[in-house]
Amino acid sequence: MKKVGVAILGLGVVGGGTARILIDRKERIKEEYGVEANIVAVLDKFPERVTNLGLSLDILATSIDDICNNPTVDIVVECMGGLEPAKTFLTKALEAGKSIVTSNKEMFAKSWPDLEKAAQKTGAGLYYEATTGGGMPIIRTMTTAMQANNILEIKAIINGTTNYILTRMTEENADYATVLKDAQALGFAERNPVADVEGYDSSYKLSILSTLAFNKRVPADVIFREGITNITADDIKLGKEMGYIVKLLAIAKQINGKIEARVHPVFLPKSHPLASVSNSFNAVFVTGDAVGDIMTYGRGAGALPTGSAIVSDIIYCARQVEHARYSEIFTEITEDELIKNFESEYYVRLTVHDVPGVLADITNVLKKYNISISQIKQDKNNDIIPITFVTQKAHEFDMMNAVKDIEKLDNIIKVENVIRVEE
Amino acid sequence: MKKVGVAILGLGVVGGGTARILIDRKERIKEEYGVEANIVAVLDKFPERVTNLGLSLDILATSIDDICNNPTVDIVVECMGGLEPAKTFLTKALEAGKSIVTSNKEMFAKSWPDLEKAAQKTGAGLYYEATTGGGMPIIRTMTTAMQANNILEIKAIINGTTNYILTRMTEENADYATVLKDAQALGFAERNPVADVEGYDSSYKLSILSTLAFNKRVPADVIFREGITNITADDIKLGKEMGYIVKLLAIAKQINGKIEARVHPVFLPKSHPLASVSNSFNAVFVTGDAVGDIMTYGRGAGALPTGSAIVSDIIYCARQVEHARYSEIFTEITEDELIKNFESEYYVRLTVHDVPGVLADITNVLKKYNISISQIKQDKNNDIIPITFVTQKAHEFDMMNAVKDIEKLDNIIKVENVIRVEE
Numbered sequence: 001m002k003k004v005g006v007a008i009l010g011l012g013v014v015g016g017g018t019a020r021i022l023i024d025r026k027e028r029i030k031e032e033y034g035v036e037a038n039i040v041a042v043l044d045k046f047p048e049r050v051t052n053l054g055l056s057l058d059i060l061a062t063s064i065d066d067i068c069n070n071p072t073v074d075i076v077v078e079c080m081g082g083l084e085p086a087k088t089f090l091t092k093a094l095e096a097g098k099s100i101v102t103s104n105k106e107m108f109a110k111s112w113p114d115l116e117k118a119a120q121k122t123g124a125g126l127y128y129e130a131t132t133g134g135g136m137p138i139i140r141t142m143t144t145a146m147q148a149n150n151i152l153e154i155k156a157i158i159n160g161t162t163n164y165i166l167t168r169m170t171e172e173n174a175d176y177a178t179v180l181k182d183a184q185a186l187g188f189a190e191r192n193p194v195a196d197v198e199g200y201d202s203s204y205k206l207s208i209l210s211t212l213a214f215n216k217r218v219p220a221d222v223i224f225r226e227g228i229t230n231i232t233a234d235d236i237k238l239g240k241e242m243g244y245i246v247k248l249l250a251i252a253k254q255i256n257g258k259i260e261a262r263v264h265p266v267f268l269p270k271s272h273p274l275a276s277v278s279n280s281f282n283a284v285f286v287t288g289d290a291v292g293d294i295m296t297y298g299r300g301a302g303a304l305p306t307g308s309a310i311v312s313d314i315i316y317c318a319r320q321v322e323h324a325r326y327s328e329i330f331t332e333i334t335e336d337e338l339i340k341n342f343e344s345e346y347y348v349r350l351t352v353h354d355v356p357g358v359l360a361d362i363t364n365v366l367k368k369y370n371i372s373i374s375q376i377k378q379d380k381n382n383d384i385i386p387i388t389f390v391t392q393k394a395h396e397f398d399m400m401n402a403v404k405d406i407e408k409l410d411n412i413i414k415v416e417n418v419i420r421v422e423e
Numbered sequence: 424m425k426k427v428g429v430a431i432l433g434l435g436v437v438g439g440g441t442a443r444i445l446i447d448r449k450e451r452i453k454e455e456y457g458v459e460a461n462i463v464a465v466l467d468k469f470p471e472r473v474t475n476l477g478l479s480l481d482i483l484a485t486s487i488d489d490i491c492n493n494p495t496v497d498i499v500v501e502c503m504g505g506l507e508p509a510k511t512f513l514t515k516a517l518e519a520g521k522s523i524v525t526s527n528k529e530m531f532a533k534s535w536p537d538l539e540k541a542a543q544k545t546g547a548g549l550y551y552e553a554t555t556g557g558g559m560p561i562i563r564t565m566t567t568a569m570q571a572n573n574i575l576e577i578k579a580i581i582n583g584t585t586n587y588i589l590t591r592m593t594e595e596n597a598d599y600a601t602v603l604k605d606a607q608a609l610g611f612a613e614r615n616p617v618a619d620v621e622g623y624d625s626s627y628k629l630s631i632l633s634t635l636a637f638n639k640r641v642p643a644d645v646i647f648r649e650g651i652t653n654i655t656a657d658d659i660k661l662g663k664e665m666g667y668i669v670k671l672l673a674i675a676k677q678i679n680g681k682i683e684a685r686v687h688p689v690f691l692p693k694s695h696p697l698a699s700v701s702n703s704f705n706a707v708f709v710t711g712d713a714v715g716d717i718m719t720y721g722r723g724a725g726a727l728p729t730g731s732a733i734v735s736d737i738i739y740c741a742r743q744v745e746h747a748r749y750s751e752i753f754t755e756i757t758e759d760e761l762i763k764n765f766e767s768e769y770y771v772r773l774t775v776h777d778v779p780g781v782l783a784d785i786t787n788v789l790k791k792y793n794i795s796i797s798q799i800k801q802d803k804n805n806d807i808i809p810i811t812f813v814t815q816k817a818h819e820f821d822m823m824n825a826v827k828d829i830e831k832l833d834n835i836i837k838v839e840n841v842i843r844v845e846e
Contacts, residue, residue: 034745288731291722298715304714
C-alpha cells in the first residue's frame with residue numbers, strides 16, 4: 001500500500017469536488033489501486049469549507065510555507081485559479097520536493113517551463129490532466145497510449161462555453177447575443193465572457209497540447225486566434241444547407257518539421273466525429289503516424305468531472321517510480337518554425353447588388369490569388385442579394401488579400417463573414 | 424534509462440508491425456520516455472521474417488522454454504492469435520517472471536483468471552491494451568484516468584468488420600450479403616466471417632471491458648449475443664427516416680449491484696456520438712459516476728495501430744514500479760447478479776394484410792404486456808402493407824413474448840425484424 005498525503009490549495013468548486021471524491025472513495029481507491037490518499041492540509045480563506053467536508057480544522061494551513069514545511073504532504077493540488085499566487089505557491093511546493101497536480105490552464109500554459117525547472121531540481125512531478133478538457137483524459141492518452149507515435153495533427157473542441165453557445169445557436173437558429181445572454185443566466189458562460197468567446201481559453205489548452213505533442217514549447221501568444229462573436233444565425237443556416245456544422249476548433253499540425261497552431265471557428269462536415277460533440281462536451285482528435293486517428297471525448301468542466309481528473313492524477317502520481325521530465329519544453333518554437341500562412345478551405349458570405357458581372361469580378365479576384373471555388377450559392381430574388389461560396393484549399397494570406405480586394409469591388413455591399421472549412 | 428529485453432511470439436501482421444515500430448523509433452522512445460527496448464528473442468516459423476526486419480538470426484528462439492530461460496528477456500509479446508499454444512506459452516512466461524503483452528482477445532477473455540494466477544505467483548505484469556479496440560486506448564483510459572469512478576455503463580463499437588459492413592449498407596442502401604462479399608474481397612472481412620458478424624469477437628472484448636469495469640469476472644459466454652446477419656436494407660432505410668443509425672453495440676450496465684452485458688444490433692439516434700463512428704473505426708462510450716460520459720475512438724485493427732498499442736504497453740510496463748493485480752477477476756458473476764431481462768426500446772417491422780382491426784390486434788397484444796408505443800409508421804398503398812413501430816422502454820422478455828403473440832395473430836404475414844433502440 002502506497003500512502004500519500006495530499007494538500008489542497010483552494011476548496012472552491014473544483015477543490016471541493018476533489019476533496020469530496022478523495023473522502024468518499026478512499027476505501028475503493030485503496031482496494032483497487034493500492035493507494036491510500038489522505039487530505040493532510042488545506043489552504044483556504046473559509047474554515048467552514050473544511051468543516052463542511054467533515055475534516056478537522058487542524059489541517060487548515062496558515063500559509064504555503066506551512067504546507068511546504070509539512071513532511072506529511074507529498075502532493076500539492078492547486079485549484080485556486082488565476083496566475084498569482086498560484087504560480088508562486090506551486091514553485092515553492094516543487095522546490096520543497098512536493099509533486100503538484102493542477103487544473104489551472106492559464107497559469108500552467110504560461111508557467112510550464114518555470115514549473116518544470118523547479119521540478120527538475122528536486123525530482124518532484126508535474127501533473128496537469130485537469131488543465132485540458134476537464135474529465136476528458138487527453139493528457140494521459142498522449143503520454144501513456146501514443147508513446148510510439150509522432151503526432152501529426154490535433155483538432156480539438158476544448159472550450160465548453162463556446163461549444164454550448166454554438167450548439168444552441170445551431171439547434172435553435174438563434175443569434176449569438178441572445179444565446180450568450182441565456183448561457184450567462186444558466187451559468188454556462190461567465191459574466192465577462194471574453195476569455196472563452198474570444199478563444200483565449202482554447203489557446204492556453206492548445207499551447208499545452210501542442211507543446212506535449214511536438215516536444216517544443218508553443219506559447220499561447222504565438223497561436224493564431226479568432227473568437228466566435230461574429231458567427232451569425234445566417235452563417236449557421238447556410239452552413240447547414242451545405243452540410244456543415246460550426247465549431248470553435250483548436251488546431252495544431254506538424255508539417256515538414258514546422259508547426260501551425262490556431263484557434264478559430266470552423267465549418268466541419270456533419271459526418272466528422274467532432275461534429276456530434278455537442279453542448280459543453282469537449283473532444284480532442286489526435287493523429288499519430290502509427291496509430292492513425294484517436295479521439296477522446298468527455299465533460300470539459302464541473303466539480304466532479306474535473307475532480308475525477310485530479311484524483312486520477314493523484315493516484316497516477318502516487319504509483320510512479322520516476323516522474324516524467326520534459327526538458328524539451330525549454331526550447332521555444334522559433335519564428336521560422338511557425339507556419340503563419342497556413343492552408344485551409346474558406347466559406348465566404350457576401351451581400352452584393354445584383355448587376356451583371358458581379359460574380360465575374362469576384363472570380364477574377366480569386367483567380368488572381370490562384371484560389372478555386374468548390375461550391376457557390378446565389379439568391380435571385382432581390383436587387384441586393386447574398387452570395388456564398390466555398391473555396392478549395394488556399395493559403396491564409398492569399399485568402400485574406402483576396403477578401404480585401406473583393407471588399408473594394410463595385411457592387412459589393414459587404415463581406416459578411418469568412419469562416420474556415422476543415423475536412 | 425530503463426533497459427528492457429523484448430521477446431515477440433509471432434512475427435505476422437501485428438507482431439511485424441510491433442517489431443517495425445520498436446526498431447524504427449528506438450531512439451525517440453529512449454529520449455522521450457527513458458526506456459530502451461531491444462528485441463532480444465523471436466519465436467516464428469519463418470526465419471526470413473527476422474532477417475527482413477534487419478534483425479540477426481541469433482535471436483530466433485527454438486521454443487518457448489528457450490525464451491523463458493533467457494535472462495535478457497523481460498517482456499514477452501504475444502501476437503500469435505488462437506487459444507493454444509498462446510495460453511500455454513504466456514503461462515510459462517509469467518511463471519518464469521516475464522511480464523506479458525498480448526493482442527489476443529479471445530484467448531485473453533477466456534484465460535484472464537488463469538494468466539492472472541500465474542502472474543500473482545511471480546509478480547510479473549499483464550498488459551492487454553491491444554486486445555480491445557486495437558489502437559484505441561480504452562484499457563489505459565479505464566485504468567489510469569477513471570480510477571476515482573464507479574463505472575455505470577459501457578456502450579461500445581468494438582468490431583471493425585461489422586461496423587464497416589453496416590456503414591456501407593447505410594451509405595449505399597445495400598443488402599448485407601452484397602456488402603459482405605465485397606468486404607471479403609477487400610480484406611475487411613474473413614472468408615469465414617462468423618466470429619465477427621455473429622458478435623463473438625465483440626463479446627470477448629466486452630468480457631474484458633466489463634470485467635475491468637465491474638471488478639467481477641463477466642465471461643463471454645454469459646453475454647447476450649445477436650449478430651448483424653438479419654439486418655436488411657429496408658430496416659436501415661426505415662431507421663434513417665425515423666432518425667436512427669444502426670450499429671452493432673456491446674453494452675454493459677451496472678444497475679443496483681447487478682450487471683447486464685449484451686451484444687446486438689442497435690438503432691442509435693443520429694446525434695449520439697457513437698452514431699458518427701464509421702467504417703472500421705472503433706469507439707467506447709463509458710459512463711463513470713464522477714466524470715460522467717467519456718468516449719475514446721480509434722482504429723480497431725491493423726499492423727501499425729495495434730502495434731502502436733502494443734509498444735505503448737511495453738513502455739508503460741517498463742515504467743511501472745509494481746504491476747496491477749486483479750484478484751477480483753477470480754470471482755465470477757453469479758446467475759443472480761446477471762440481468763437477463765434487460766430493458767430497452769424496440770423497433771418492430773411487420774408485414775400485414777391491410778384489413779380493419781389489424782392495428783388494434785397488435786396494440787392489444789402490446790397492452791397485455793404493458794408496452795407503450797412511441798411512434799408508428801404504416802403504408803397505405805397495397806393489400807399487403809408494412810407496419811413499423813417503436814416502443815417505449817420495455818423488458819426484453821415481455822417484448823419477446825409480445826412478438827411471439829403478434830406472430831400468431833390473423834392477418835400478420837411476418838414479423839420482419841426486431842431491433843433494439845438505445846438513447
